[in-house]
Amino acid sequence: MTSTQRPLKIALIAGEHSGDILGADLIRALKLAQPNAEFYGIGGDRMRAEGFKTVFDMEELAVMGIVEVLGRLPRLLKVRRDILAHFTAHKPDLFIGIDAPDFNLPVELKLKQAGIKTVHYVSPSVWAWRQKRIFKIAAATNMVLALLPFEKAFYDVHQVPCTFVGHTLADQMPLQPDKTAAKVALGFSAEAPLLALMPGSRTNEIKLLAPEFLQAAAQLQQQNPGLQLVCNMVTPVKAELFTQIWRQVAPDLKLTLLIGQARQTLTAADAVLIASGTATLEAMLAKTPMVVAYKTNWLTYQIASRLVKVDFFSLPNLLAKKALVPEFLQDEVTVSALVNAMQPLLAQSGTETQAAFTDIHQHIRCDASAQAAKAVLELLHD
Incomplete structure (x- = not known):
């Protein structure tokens, strides 16, 4: 891959610690092919260490559970509106939502409708529950990056574009630890x-x-x-x-x-x-x-x-x-x-x-x- 003449702009949103790790590793890998690429959105310390520009603190999104989310909903919705406004003003060439599907999928849908290619990195547990979400994922994304092989099998059945990439943790950790x-x-x-x-x-x-x-x-x-x-x-x-x-x-x-x-x-x-x-x-x-x-x-x-x-x-x-x-x-x-x-x-x-x-x-x-x-x-x- 050769670099484009102007810097490639890639927006990302990571919702928690594990997403920050995945995001940092992905940014590092992308920079090998596109050294001048710009990365911005919502991320944590590891992503920032790779030159990522964060618009909101990642902790804003680190909430889990149906009832727990309800209490934070007004703030979460405001963050989503504001980050979408930021992406409209600073249009990326591509958007990557890392995990956090309840936050990222609506962002991906809006951006895809605006003509921006979207990727969802880490499949939601759609194979386990709320399986009809597969249709929302198909509408919101151009590609899902799956960490685990049984996830890709589910997407293939529903003919939704998905690539099994393996898991970064498996790459980082030795087969025989001391x-x-x-x-x-x-x-x-x-x-x-x-x-x-x-x-x-x-x-x-x-x-x-x-x-x-x-x-x-x-x-x-x-x-x-x-x-x-x-x-x-x-x-x-x-x-x-x-x-x-x-x-x-x-x-x-x-x-x-x-x-x-x-x-x-x-x-x-x-x-x-x-x-x-x-x-x-x-x-x-x-x-x-x-x-x-x-x-x-x-x-x-x-x-x-x-x-x-x-x-x-x-x-x-x-x-x-x-x-x-x-x-x-x-x-x-x-x-x-x-x-x-x-x-x-x-x-x-x-x-x-x-x-x-x-x-x-x-x-x-x-x-x-x-x-x-x-x-x-x-x-x-x-």
Whole structure:
């Protein structure tokens, strides 16, 4: 690909931490082919570090759950109106919405109607619930970039343009991680087992899952006094929230709290209690046996549970198409359930599960950012 005479203008919107990572990697890959390209819209620190110009703080969009979104709706709608006005005034050659489908798809639809090519990077969970959204996606986008192979299969059935690019995490993480070195690097004993707690990155997730995670960890530590415990939080603010809950529900628990070291934590851990989401994929790629849990607002769950069409909700199980890891949803998330599921993981090596993790890792390791950049530029020059 050769550079165009004037700088290529690419607008992007990333709605949260994981989108910021994907956006930064994609921008880096696009700049290899288009060194003078300009990137602007809504993104986080990683995207800004690649020269991205952000119009709004990404945290404005970092909200999840039907009921939770309602409370922020007026602000979200204003941000969407304002960013569309900005794109009208500074017209991009192409727009890429990274995840955040409820925010990005309406933006994509407006821009596509205005003659701007649009890409949605990270498929919404349309294969799992609200499947009729596939028609909205088809109307709003020229191309969907899917991270996982079962997603492209769904789009192919409905004849909606989709490219499977693989997952950037699979590219970044080694097939055979050195868990002993990772433990030592974080200051833990290489000999004693290490259990990680990862109750999510969103405030609501932490509030709903941290109490059970902490109480389960306390019971496991009582059963095994040598058990080392670590928790990673994405920001100091989230760490403070977690600490408040820790003091309330398990003040005697011996635990090391880290900030911004999720991958190191997951690589070092012998097992992890983890919230459902992208972090479960990272845990799988770190070859760390896990127990997955998820809880949301009661009303959000009541609505969503009537629309979900899949047998599993955790990514390792969806990718394996079987119950590879224990998963607990909503009322199933109890201290006793978590303890009972975790005990065998701490007592055995988990080599069979880890072998399955490695097989999946190889399948989704495709140099995703380069593949995504290639698909974007091909669409642009179509």
